[in-house]
Amino acid sequence: MTAATPAMAQDANGDGAEAPRIIVTGTRQADRSAADTVAPVDIVSGAELSNQADNDIGNALRISVPSFNVSTQPISDAATLVRPANLRGLSPDNTLVLVNGKRMHRASVIAFLGGGISDGSQGPDISVIPSIAIKQLEVLRDGASSQYGSDAIAGVLNFILKDSAEGGEISGKWGSTYEGDGDNYQIAANIGLPITDAGFLNLSMEYGESDATVRSVQRDDAAALIAAGNTAVADPAQIWGQPNVNDDFKFFANFGLDVTEDISIYAFGNYAERNVDGGFFFRNPTNRGGVYAGPLVDPVTGAASTAANAVPSILVGDMSNTTAGDCPAGIPLTAGGGLLPDPTVLAAVQASANCFSFVEMFPGGFTPRFGGDIEDYSIATGVKGQLLGGLDFDLSYRNGRNKSTFAIRNTVNASLGPNTPTEFNPGGYAQHEQVFNLNLGYELPVGSGSVYIAAGAEHRNEKFTITAGDPESFELGPLAQPTAAYPFGQGFSTSSNGFPGFADNSAGSWKEDNTAVYLDVEADLIDALTLQGAVRYEDTKSFGNTTTWKAGALYRVSDGFRLRGTYSTGFHVPTAGQANVINVTTQFSNGTLQDEGTFPLNSPAGLIASDYIADSVANGGLGLARPTLGPEKADSFTLGIAGDVGAVSFTIDYFNIKLKDRISRSSTIDFPAALCYLADREGVTTSCAPGNTPPPAELLTQLDAAGVIDRADFTGFEDLVAFAFFNNDFDTRTQGIDFVANTRFNVTESGVTKATLAVNYTKTDVTNLGATISSTRARQLEEGLPRWKGFLNITHEEGRVRGLLRANYFGKYFEAHLEDDTLPINAKAKLTVDAELGYEVIDGLEIAAGAQNLFDTYPTLNPWAGIVGAKYGERSPFGFSGGSYYVRARFQF
Structure with missing residues (x-):
C-alpha cells in the first residue's frame, strides 16, 4: 500500500536489492528496462496516481509528471467538458496516448478556447481512465512518430492496465475545499479473476461526483447595477470556478488468456460517462448586443433619435x-444614473401584448449555464505470441468512440421574443x-550480441460527426426575420445565446484514414552499446504521405553511468474534426461580448474568408497569404545522461523540438468586413463604407437577394463579429531539460523511506509568426506555461503506518486575461505542499487522511478582477480553488 515514486523508481526484490523496472514504451523488445532505453522513459505507479486528493487523472499527472500541464478551464465552451492537457509545452494533440500499447481514440471535443497553447487542439480524453485500473503509466519523453505514427511529437503516455488474476481492492474517498465548497466523493473497486489456469480477467470501476467551486468577485458593471437599484442582479x-461534475462513471476491463504455450489472446475495453455543468459570461441587461442593447432614443418617448439629447x-x-x-x-436608460430603464416607457411596453423587451423576462440580466454529457467507450482485441520458433507477432483491432452532447440553460434565443425556451440542446x-x-x-544473434528487427503495418480511420441541435437553438425567429416593415430584422440575435445550436447546414460526418508501414531495429552488439533506428511511411486520405525516421544510442560508460541520445523527425496531420468543424463561440472583447465563428x-x-485574406488591399482584401491546412512536421533531438551515485539514481536529459507549419485555430478576422469585401467584389449595393460595416444579418440578406450566396449556408452566423x-x-522551437533523481534510505531501523526529485525546464520560442496569428497568441505560446516546474516527493513506510509528503513548485508565467494582452496577469512562482498519512487498521484495511495544497496557496490575484x-487567472497550473482535504478507506484482498 505504499505510494510509489515515478520516473525510474524501482521495486525491491525479496532480498532488498533493487529490481529493474521493465517497460514496453519506446522499445519493441520484451525485456528492456527503463534504465537501458535510448530515450528517457518515466514510470508512474498506479498507487502514485491513486494516493491523491483529485478524482481527475489529469490533475494527478500534473504533480507526477513535471512537464505535464492542465488547467481548470472554467469558461471555455466545450473545453470545460474535456480539458486540454500539454506535455512539454506543446499542443495536446502533439502527445500520443496509448492504453496497453494501443492508440487511444481522440475526444470529440475541439478546444476552441485553449489559452493560446491549446487553441484548436483535439486530443484524447484521459479522464475516462480510472486510476484504480492503472498498473503503471510509462511516459516516453521523446519524439516517436516513426515508432507509433502521427501525434507522437512531444512524447507518449502509455497507460498499462492491471493484469492480476487474483485479489483486488475497494476504496471510498470524500473530500472538500478549505472554503467549504467543491465537495467530492469517489468509490472505486478492482478485482482480478482467474480464467482457467492460463488467463485472467481484471475489472475496475469508479464512480464519483464533484461540486462546483466559486472564486469570484462581483463584476464592476453588476455592482454598479445593484448600486443603481437593480435588485434582480445576482x-x-x-x-469563476471548477464546474460541477455529476454521475462520473468509469469502467475498464482487461483480459488475457494463453491459448498455447506460445500464443495468447487478449482484449480490453472501457465505458465511461459523466455530466459537466459550468458557467458562462454575464449578460448585462443594459448593453448585451442582440438581446438588450437598443439604439439611441429620445429620453422621453423611446423613439429612435440622433438628436444631441x-x-x-x-x-x-x-x-x-x-x-x-x-x-x-427602445426603453430609454434614464433612471438610476442611466443604468435603469425609464419606468414610464417600461410600463407601457409591459402593458402591450405586441411589444416586448427582455428586461421583462430577465430584469437583472442572465448568465447562461453550459455543459453536457460525455460518453466514451472502446474495445480492443488481439492475438500475440511466437511463431516459427522465434517470430514475435501481435495482431490487433481497436474500436473507440467519444460523444459529447451539449446543453445550455438560463439563456434565450432572442429572436423568438417571449416565446423563447430558456433551455436548449445545441447538438x-x-x-x-x-x-x-x-x-x-525477430531477434538475430550477432556475435556476442543481438539485433532485434521489428516491422509492421497499421490502418487507422476516423469519423467526426456534428449532430444538429433543437430547431429553437438555431432558429431565425420573428424578431430577426426580414419583413417589409423590417427588411433586416429588428436587431435581435438568433440561436441559443452563448452557444448557438448546430444548424442543419453544420451537421454531418467527415472521414479521414491513414495507412502506415514501419521498420524498427534495436541492436545490442556489445555490452556497452545499444543502437536504435526506426523508419515509418504513412499515407493519409486528405493530406498526402510522409516518411519519418529516428536514430538513437545508449552507451554504458560504466555500470553506474550511461550516455544516451536520439534524433527523430515527426508529424501530425489535421483531424477530420479540425478540417471540417463549424462552431460559434462567445468571447469577451473590448468590454463587450461578441460571437466568433470557426x-x-x-x-x-x-472560401469567402480565404479570398478576403488573400486579395490585395487595393481590391478590398487584406493582401495576406492564402490560408492552407496541412500536416505539421517536427525535428527533435535529445541528449542525456543516467547514472547511479551511491544510493541515488538520476537522469538528466536535454530536448529540442522544432515544429514547422503548426496546426492551429487562427486569430480572429472581422466578419462583416469580409462580407463587405464580397459585396463590393460582386457589385452588390450595401451601406458598407470605410468605418461603417453593417450587421452581418443585413449583409447576408442583401447578398442572398442578389444571388451571391445561399442564405441557408450561413444559418447561425447572423450575429458574428469575427471568424x-x-x-x-507559425513555427516554434521548444527546448528544455528534465532532471529526475531517486533514492531509498532508512530513517529508522524498521522503516523504508523513498524520495524523488523531478525538475523540468521548458522554453518555447515562436520562430516564425504568420499573418493570421496575433502577437498575443505568440506571447501565450512562449510564456503561457511555467518554464520551471518540479516536485520533491517523499514516502515513508513503517509497520502499519504510511506517510507521503510532496512539495510542488510552479514557476512564473503570463496570462492574457480574456485573451487580451493589454490585461496582463504576470503570475508569480508558487509552492504547494501535499500530505497524506495512512494507517492499516487491520490486515488489508487502511484508513488515510490527506490534504492537497496543505497551506492553502492561491495563484497571483487578478489585477483586472x-x-x-x-478573482484569479483561469490558467493557473495548479488550479485556483485553494487547499482541500480528504479521507479515504481502502481494503485490499
Missing part, C-alpha cells in the same frame, strides 16, 4: 412584425476511430 453575477436604450421588439412604429425603438460532436495493427519481431476553409464561409479557421501559420469577476 451576487456574484458570474461564477438622445440616450442609450434597451431594445424593444415588435411582435406583429408587419408595420414599423407599433412599439418604441453535439462525436469522434469514432478504428485501428488495425500488425507488429512482427469555418472550414472549404466551406462557403471559409477564424484552422491553418498552418472587476471586469468579469475573475
